[in-house]
Amino acid sequence: MDVTREQVRDGLRAARYITNARVETAVFLALVLEKPLLAEGPAGAGKTELAKVLAEMLQTDLVRLQCYEGLDEARALFEWNYQKQLLRIQADRAEGRGWDEVSHHIFSREFLLERPLSRAITAPRTVVLLIDEVDKADPEFEAFLLEVLSDFQVSVPELGTIRAQQRPVVVLTSNRTRELSEALVRRCLHLFVDFPGPDTEAEIVALKVPELDERLRVQVARFVAGLRKLDLRKAPSIAETLDWARGLCALGVHELDAATVRQTLALIVKHEEDLRKAESKVSTLLAAAARS
C-alpha cells in the first residue's frame, strides 16, 4: 500500500486515536510491507481499538475473528453448506441428472460458507482483518493461521487455493496468556502497546470526554497512572478511565478529593482485593496527582 508516515500519523489522529511514534511506525510498516501486525500488551491498552481505528482510517470494513478455546477451522476458515448441498442433490435427482454432473458442482464456491478468514481473503477490496486474542485459541489453531498470514490464501481441498484479490491488513492481538508459536510470531511485525503516560491519557480524556474540565482531567490521568503502578490484579484500562471521567462529570464533581475518589473507585477498580488495596492508597495517590 502506498502511504507515508505522515499520512499514517494524521490518519490515526483524524480517527481520534492518540498514540506515540512507536505505534505509528509499526502501523506504517504493516501497511507498506503488507505484513500482519501482532499487537501485544496489557488488557485495555487499546490493541483492539487500534484495528477498529485502522479500518476507519482506511475507510474500509473490519472483519473480526474473536478467538476462544476450541475455535476450529470450520468456524474460522470456511465450511461446506451441507444443507444446501443436500437440497441440490435431491433437486438434481428429481430432474434425473447423473452423479458426475452433480458431484461436479456441489463443491463450488456457491456451497461454501464464508467464515472471517475466508471473508477477509475473498473481499473485493482491502479490508482490515482483526484476529482478536490469538492467545486464547488453541496452539493448533495457529497452524491454520500460518497459510493465511504468510501467503494470504486459503486452501480448500475440494476446490483448490483461493488467493486474496486484495491483501487484507491484518492485526493480531494477544494478552500473552501463553507464548505464541515461533512460526506465527516470525511472520508478523511486533508491536507492544503499553498503557499511555499520564499526559497522553489526559489528551485521550480531553478528546473523548471534552466536558470534563482541564484541571480535573490531568488529576484523573495522573491518579490512574499511579493506580497502575500499584500491584493490582487488573490494572485499570483506558476505557475504565473514560468511564470514570464520565462518571465524575455526571456527578458534577469539580474537585478530586479523597471522599469522591472512594465513592467512585468502583468504576476503575473491579476486584474486591484490588479495591481494598487501592482504597488504602487513595490519599497518597491523590497527593502525588496534585503535585506537578
Next chain:
Amino acid sequence: MRARILDFVQTLRAEGVDVSVAETMDAARAVAAAGVEREVLRESLAACLVKNEDDRPLFDRLFDAAFPLVGAAREAGKRRKRVAGGDGAATRASGQGTAAGRGSLREEPGDIPRRARRREMPRDASEARRGRVARRLALIRLPFREFTARDVQEARDVVRELGRGLRARLARRERQARRGRLDFRRTIRSSLAMGGVPARPRFRARRPGRPDLVVLCDLSGSVAAASELLLGLIAPAAGWFRRSHLFAYVDRLCAVSIEDGHVAPEGVLDLHARSDFGRVLDELWHTHRDVLTRSTLLLVLGDARNNRRPPRAELLRAVGDRVERLVWIVPEPRARWDTGDSVLSRYAPACDAVFECVDLSALVAAVRQTL
C-alpha cells in the same frame, strides 16, 4: 545501511535474540520504506526483529551502541559509558562501539537470568540448543536434595512450561469428556434440514463438575525446593479448578500465591520455625475446614518430619474422609521414610495415594496421575 543492519543483526544474535533470515529481510525492507531518522529507525528495527518484549531493553542498549547519535557522539558515549562502567573505548565508531557494548553487557550483573544463561552458552545456535536440551534432561532427573540455588532458578522455567502443558491437558480432557451419549431426538430434528439424512449426529452435553483443589506445601529448608517447584507446576493449572487454595506451612498454615514462578506468602510465614504438621492439621481443620469439600482434591507435599511433636493423625483421617481425594507427595527416597523423626506411616493410611518424588520427573508424573 544494509551492511550496518546486517552487523546489527549479528550483534543481536550474539546476545541470544533469535533473528531469522526472513526477519532480517523484513528489517531491510522496513528501513528502506521508513527512512533512517533515528527514532523511526529504532522502532522499525524493533518491530521487525524483537518479537518478545522482554528483549526490548537489550535491543535498546545495543541499538544505542550500534547507531550512536550523530553530532552528539559525546552524549551517546556518556550514556554508553554508564552501561559499560567507564569503558573509555565506547565513544569510537559504530563497529567498535558495538563490540564495547557487548563486552560491557557480559560483565553486567543482575541482568535477566535467562539471558545470562544464554550468554554463557556456545555461539553456535544448534550446539546451544543441544546443550539446553541436555541440561533440561539432566535437571529433571536431578534429586531435589542436590539442588543448588541456580538449579532451582532454572527448574522454575522448566516447571512453568510444564504447568502450561498441564493446564492444556486438563482442558482437553474436559472437552473430550463433555461429549455425552447420542441425543436421538435432536439428531432426527437436525436431520430434517438435510432431507432426513442424519449427517450430523447430536450429542447430549455432559457438564462434568470441576473439582476444588487444595495444596499444602512444606516450605521448611529440607523440602523447600520441591515444594516451590510443585507450587510452580500447579499454579498455571490452578485457574482451571472450580476453586483453588494454595497453602504453605512450616509450623503454621499460610495462604500463598505464585507470582512469576516465585512463592509469595499472603501472611506471615516463619521459614526457620520447626516443622509441626500436627499443628498445621489442627489449623486446617479448625479454621479452614470450609475449603475442604466433597469434591476437593487435597495435595500434601512434605517429609512428615514432625520434630517429635504429636502427629495428630486422627485429624488427617477426618480430613481424608471429608475430601474426595487426599494425595501425599514425599520428596524423600522411600528408604528414608519413617526413619528418625519421620512419622509418615502414621499419616499414610489416611491418604488415597502416597507418591515418592525425589526428582522433577517423578513430581510431574505424580501430578499428572493425580489431576
